[in-house]
Amino acid sequence: MSMINYASREINCKIVYYGSGLGGKTTNLEHVYGKVQPDTRGKLISLATETERTLFFDFLPVDLGTIRGFKTRFHLYTVPGQVYYNASRKLILKGVDGIVFVADSQVERMEANQEAMQNLYDNMAEYGYDLTKMPFVIQYNKRDLPNAAPVRELQAALNPGWEVTEPSRQRVTPDPSHGGENLIEQLATGEWVEHAPYFEAVAVTGDGVFETLRAVSKLVLKSLA
Amino acid sequence: MAVGSASWSFTEDDFGAITQSLQRFLHESNARCALLVDRSGQLVATVGEQPKFDATAFATLTAADFSANDQLAKLIGETDFNSLFHQGEKESMYLADIARRVILVVLFDNRTTLGLVRLKMKQTVDELTKLFEQVFARPAQGQGGAPGLLTGADDEIDKLFQ
Numbered sequence: 404m405s406m407i408n409y410a411s412r413e414i415n416c417k418i419v420y421y422g423s424g425l426g427g428k429t430t431n432l433e434h435v436y437g438k439v440q441p442d443t444r445g446k447l448i449s450l451a452t453e454t455e456r457t458l459f460f461d462f463l464p465v466d467l468g469t470i471r472g473f474k475t476r477f478h479l480y481t482v483p484g485q486v487y488y489n490a491s492r493k494l495i496l497k498g499v500d501g502i503v504f505v506a507d508s509q510v511e512r513m514e515a516n517q518e519a520m521q522n523l524y525d526n527m528a529e530y531g532y533d534l535t536k537m538p539f540v541i542q543y544n545k546r547d548l549p550n551a552a553p554v555r556e557l558q559a560a561l562n563p564g565w566e567v568t569e570p571s572r573q574r575v576t577p578d579p580s581h582g583g584e585n586l587i588e589q590l591a592t593g594e595w596v597e598h599a600p601y602f603e604a605v606a607v608t609g610d611g612v613f614e615t616l617r618a619v620s621k622l623v624l625k626s627l628a
Numbered sequence: 629m630a631v632g633s634a635s636w637s638f639t640e641d642d643f644g645a646i647t648q649s650l651q652r653f654l655h656e657s658n659a660r661c662a663l664l665v666d667r668s669g670q671l672v673a674t675v676g677e678q679p680k681f682d683a684t685a686f687a688t689l690t691a692a693d694f695s696a697n698d699q700l701a702k703l704i705g706e707t708d709f710n711s712l713f714h715q716g717e718k719e720s721m722y723l724a725d726i727a728r729r730v731i732l733v734v735l736f737d738n739r740t741t742l743g744l745v746r747l748k749m750k751q752t753v754d755e756l757t758k759l760f761e762q763v764f765a766r767p768a769q770g771q772g773g774a775p776g777l778l779t780g781a782d783d784e785i786d787k788l789f790q
Contacts, residue, residue, distance in 0.1 A: 404668050407637035407777055414777070415670045445684045450692075459696075462669075462688045468788045470781055475788070478669060478688065494695040498668025617789045624785045627635060628778040 404498035405627060413474045416623045417498055418616075421523050422505035423515035424456070424484030427544040430606040431505060432463045432479055435616060438609065439465055457483040459491045467620055477620055484519070493526045501538035501623040503615055504599075505606075506561055508543050508551035513560060520561055535565040538622030541601040542615045547608075554603065564588075564596030572597075580614070637777070638763050643673065649755045650675040657748040659736035664756075665690045666730050679735070686733075694723060694731050713742065722746065724753050727760040 406415045420428040429449070436447045443466040450459035461481040466474055482492040504523065506516045527534045543557050567573055567587060573595040576587040580600060587597045600618055604611025638646075650662045654676045661676035663683065669691035671683055679686065694712065701709045711724040722734045722745055732753065736745055778785070 404666070405635035406666060406668075406670050406672070407635060408643075408672070409637060409639050410643035410673075417668050417670070446682050448685045448688065459692060462685065464684045470784050470788060471777060473777065478684075480669075490699060491696065494692065494699065497691075497695060498666070621785060621789050624778065624788075625782065628781050628785060 405500050405623070407473070412472060413476050414470070414624075414627070415476045415478065416500040416620070417478045417480065418501045418503065418619055418623065419495055419499045420479065420481040420503045420505055421492075421496075421519065422484060423507060423512060423519040424486075426484055426505045426507040426512070426516075426519075427604075427606040428481035428484065428505045429457055429461050431503075431542070431544075431604075431612050431615070432461050432481055434606060434609045434612045435465060435479065436463055438613070443467075456485065457481055458488065459483065460495050470624070475620075475624065477623075479616075486518070486522070489522065489526075492522075493529065496526055496530060496532070499532070499537075500626070501619045502534065502540075503619050504539070504541045504561070506541060506543050506557060508545045508557060509548055510550050510552045513552060513557075516557075516561055535597070538619055538626055539599045540615060540619045540622070541599050542604050542606075542611065543601060544604045544606050544611075546603045546610075547605045554601075558598070558601065562598050562601060564598045567595040567597045580618075636764060638672070642759065642763055645759055646673055646756065647675055649752055649759070653734075653748055653752040657734070657736070657745045658740035659734045659745055660739075661735045663687065663690075663733045663735075664726070664730055665733060667691055667694070667728075672730060690723065690731055690733055694725070715742075722749065724749060726753060726756045727764065729764060730756070730760055732756065 420431055422428055432447060436444060445464040448462040452458050463479045465477050465479065467477055468475055480495050482495045504520060524534055541562055543554060545551060572587065575585055578584040578586045578600065586600060587595065589595050602611050602615045602618065604615060606612055654662060661679055663674050664672040665687040666672055669688040671687035674683060697712055698708045714721045719735060719737050724732045726732055734745060734749065
């Protein structure tokens with residue numbers, strides 16, 4: 404639920420990093436925190452357990468620039484990855500404007516990724532939000548690991564696409580980040596599908612972290628335009 | 629309400645009315661500071677002594693606190709707790725729900741009492757509830773209402789991310 408404050412001339416938006424446990428959600432935020440100018444970000448707040456697993460959420464506010472004289476403030480949140488904390492995970496989705504799903508590329512985490520994706524759909528649906536109609540990007544993290552699954556397999560499992568029923572949107576839309584691939588396309592069966600934009604990343608080194616953040620923030624602002 | 633397209637905004641007039649109501653409350657209750665936070669964790673307004681802490685982080689934690697307590701209420705068979713009180717040795721805080729969308733947080737110390745704060749807060753909560761109900765009843769941007777602030781700003785948005 405974005406908020407425009409005409410008094411302080413700010414546009415405030417909320418972005419949530421979602422995904423299975425130990426997938427790199429907190430690492431994404433830590434990298435952003437470390438890289439942006441201190442005067443354009445706030446404190447990184449972590450509600451974590453003693454073993455540094457996220458208990459409730461991590462939070463980082465960042466300013467991404469000015470549009471029409473209004474400061475764009477993005478509030479970045481992560482959720483706890485463990486299923487055990489679903490109650491608190493759901494609370495963080497309240498009023499969300501954009502979602503980043505951080506998938507762990509390791510072959511053995513495929514099932515955990517799928518469970519987390521299903522759980523995201525379920526939790527959003529409980530709020531009456533439709534994930535397919537809002538700013539949503541997927542990040543395939545840990546691309547540097549030898550046991551990382553090929554992107555094609557991850558796409559098939561986690562981003563097979565949802566049906567596009569509006570005739571005005573049924574046209575081939577190329578993916579600007581991946582040449583030769585499309586965000587909206589027609590399948591051999593004649594059905595039109597839309598995929599979420601995806602990004603490959605190695606969050607510990609920062610690769611792909613800003614590309615992901617930029618993509619989701621841009622989608623959020625465009626959804627207001 | 630679709631997320632993303634759904635937003636709310638408040639004008640400088642709204643801000644003036646909110647500030648006036650809260651200033652009167654602070655004067656009558658002798659509390660130090662009042663903050664308004666929306667349920668998604670964003671700070672809407674601060675009135676009274678400017679807090680020395682990180683108000684953005686404070687707002688986020690307030691919303692989380694309120695949401696967690698809402699769930700606790702449901703577990704024990706209540707629909708919600710419409711106010712919360714946290715007592716410290718010197719500083720205390722009192723939180724109250726406004727129109728189910730905003731939280732009023734009042735910080736006070738031993739120059740006043742919980743009883744007075746609660747008493748005076750009731751009227752302020754009623755005032756602000758009416759005010760915010762009007763704000764939320766206005767058509768939101770991108771929902772066929774007034775043209776939004778960012779309408780036609782696509783180029784500017786693109787430039788921001790170059």
